[in-house]
Amino acid sequence: MPADLLLVSPPFLSGSLPSLALLHYPVVVKPDQFWGGIDGFWSTFMIRVGTPTQFHRVVVSTASQQTWTVYELGCKSNLTITNKLDGACNDDRGYTYNDTRSTSWKRRGYYRLWLESSLDMGGNGLYGYDNVGLGGVGEEGPTIKNCTVGTLISSDFWLGHLGVNPKPTNFTAFSEPSPSFMTYAFEQKMIPSVSFGYTAGVRYREEGTFLGSLTLGGYDASRFIPNELSFGFSPDNERDLVVGVVGITANGATKKNLNLMGAREQFTMFIDSTIAEIWLPSDICDLVAKAFNLKYNNATQLYLVDDLLHDTLLAENASITFSLGQRAVTNKTVDITLPYAAFDLTAKPPFRGLNTSSRYFPIRRGNQEKQFVFGRTFLQEAYLIVDWERQNFSVSQLTWQYGAPQNITAIYSNEYAHLLPKPVVLKKPLGTGAIIGIAIGGGFSLAMVVCGIIWCICRKRRQKRKAKRNAQYATQGDGTGKDATTEKFQQVGDTPASPTTKEEETTNVIPKAELPADSVRDGKEESLPSPTVEVENNERQIFEMPGDFPVRQEAGGRQLTEKESMVVRERIYNGVDPNETPAVSPLTEEPPSRRPPLLASDVTMFNRSMPSMTNVSPTTPRTPRDGAFLEAGDTFFQPPVPRGGRGVADDTLLSPISPLEGSTDTSRRRFSYES
Incomplete structure (x- = not known):
């Protein structure tokens, strides 16, 4: 059944709360005990149309929003001036309607019968507005004024119908839509919601004849087996009650679970009680025909059944099960099983051009999805509940209990939610698995509570025993005599000291407090005195040596000469001899680098010309590694050797001193000038 419904059963409605008087009970439309039609025998319902009342036997249409009646011209024996009415046709078609006899009729005009156009069914009808009531004589139900009524002549629709779809009818784009019968009934407070429950009825059951059942604003819970699957409306306005078919199987005495889906995994079908047959895909029709040895008649496009095949299928006790679901939403399915008796229908002329009555198997071949339809044949074994307001519906397997009392359950609109004491939602009883869980x-929770109580009791007992032991330890130091340490403290004064030292040896260090330790002894030694003695506990003072930072040694700061700069560059680019002795130590003081003043006696006069030197270039070292020995034995910063006294010519006093004169040091040959 649809989910999230406000459901109320009749005993609840009999309550004494004031708000219940405002609630409306579902309308149960009584069947008229008649079985009619040319495509089978169908349970019909009596309605009243016009003023004065004209009675009509009709079927229920879940796809139509209008009330259809057979026009009187549809049963004229000859269309002449006399227009004699064919009595047999009038009775067989559920009585005809004459608009000229109704004073409440408001003519609208002729329009096309758009319903079932996808199945190549149609015709034209005279439309207008008139009063429509439910029930026959003695069983009158509510009457709605100005309902949309269509009259028909076409034999494609042999009986009229009562449309339970709430969609309005649009005749033109320049006029307001005409409300449906269901909408009027709800707006006039005749039903509790725009909803219904319906099954077509059967007369082949051994338990007895079950007439059709129609409940407006609720459903009869005694007619079906509940399930948890609910379908949502399709977005197609012309095909709203669509179900997914996820499986079709055939069973019988000689076949078990025969798959009739073929290569298909799923397809959708529209539930429409306007027609009688079940329209299936052509490939599935072929599989059904093969399983039951059906023969297709091309002239009538029906699967006709002769007497021999009929007896065979009865002996086979064949059945077909349709598994319905919505795989895109849920994995739940519901199975609707139809026995062969549900397919054992009799067609009469002029249905599908037949000249004589014949049994037929009511499946039709569809070539496109909009032609796949579940008709009244399917609703013989299924109960349909539709809630138009909440846009969901359910399909359930019928239960067969002859004479069972009705259980009418209301589906209340959201407008009445505030009037109900509390929403009564039909719930399925808990399953065995849920009860076990x-x-x-509950048992696990109870065990946890018991364990918690036991733990608390044990914890409290441990705390009591611990407090008792602590009290015993405290009385050993405070009882009849005082502790030796306490006595010593009192003798010394406020300054505590070790009990084994003299008063003059006391210290400011407080000894650590210790509890007396009683070892396990023999019972005979309990009376012997055993005073507590502690080892002397004078802590040693910590002494530290004074910490002096060493004097920081720094190298003498001076600016490097050009020569020293070049030496540094030589170290960077040519490498450093690991065996050489560093010229300057950062830990030794460097003697003053300032030269002593030059005296006149230190100057020696030489010839103007440079002394003759062989193979010596003042700028080119003798060997590639001469520059690496510049630091070893360098006498550049040493005082010069005293030279001879004065007496040279005056013109040679200003001659430069050659760095190569009288020197054999090869490390200085690289430089041509010095400052």
Whole structure:
């Protein structure tokens, strides 16, 4: 059944709360005990149309929003001036309607019968507005004024119908839509919601004849087996009650679970009680025909059944099961099983051009999805509940209990939610698994509570024993005599000291407090005195040496000469001899680098010309590694050797001193000038 419904059963409605008087009870439309039609025998319902009342036997249409009646011209024996009415046709078609006899009729005009156009069914009808009531004589139900009524002549629709779809009818784009019968009934407070429950009825059951059942604003819970699957409306306005078919199987005495889906995994079908047959895909029709040895008649496009095949299928006790679901939403499915008796229908002329009555198997071949339809044949074994307001519906397997009392349950609109004491939602009883789960969970919770109580009791007992032991330890130091350490403290004064030292040896260090330790002894030694003695506990003072930072040694700061700069560059680019002795130590003081003043006696006069030197270039070293020995034995910063006294010519006093004169040091040959 649809989910999230406000459902109320009749005993609830009999309550004494004031708000219940404002609630409306569902309308149960009584069947008229008649079985009619040319495509089978169908349970019909009596309606009243016009003023004065004209009675009509009709079927229920879940796809139509209008009330259809057979026009009187549809049963004229000859279309002449006399227009004699064919009585047999009038009775067989559920009585005809004459608009000229109704004073409440408001003519609208002729329009096309758009319903079932996808199945190549149609015709034209005279439309207008008139009063429509439910029930026959003695069973009158509510009457709605100005309902949309269509009259028909076409034999494609042999009986009229009562449309339970709430969609309005649009005749033109320049006029307001005409409300449906269901909408009027709800707006006039005749039903509790725009909803219904319906099954077509059967007369082949051994238990007895079950007439059709129609409940407006609710459903009869005694007619079906509940399930948890609910379908949502299709977005197609012309095909709203669509179900997914996820499986079709055939069973019988000689076949078990025969798959009739073929290569298909799923397809959709529209539930429409306007027609009688079940329209299936052509490939599935071929599989059904093969399973039951059906023969297709091309002239009538029907699967006709002769007497021999009929007896065979009865002996086979064949059945077909349709598995319905919505795989895109849920994995739940519901199975609707139809026995062969549900397919054992009799067609009469002029249905599908037949000249004589014949049994037929009511499946039709569809070539496109909009032609796949579940008709009244399917609703013989299925109960349909539709809630138009909440846009969901359910399909359930019928239950067969002859004479069972009705259980009419209301589906209340959201407008009445505030009037109900509380929403009564039909719930399925808990399953065995749920009951076992609840029992296990409850037992586990109880065990946890018991364990917690036991733990608290044990913890409290341990705390009591611990407090008792602490009290015993405290009385050993405070009882009849005082502790030796306490006595010593009192003798010394406020300054505590070790009990084994003299008063003059006391210290400011407080000894650590210790509890007396009683070892396990023989019972005979309990009376012997055993005073507590502690080892002397004078802590040693910590002494530290004074910490002096060493004097920081720094190298003498001066600016490097050009020569020293070049030496540094030589170290960077040519490398450093690991065996050489560093010229300057950062830990030794460097003697003053300032030269002593030059005296006149230190100057020696030489010839103007440079002394003759062989193979010596003042700028080119003798060997590639001469520059690496510049630091070893360098006498550049040493005082010069005293030279001879004065007496040279005056013109040679200003001659430069050659760095190569009288020197054999090869490390200085690289430089041509010095400052």
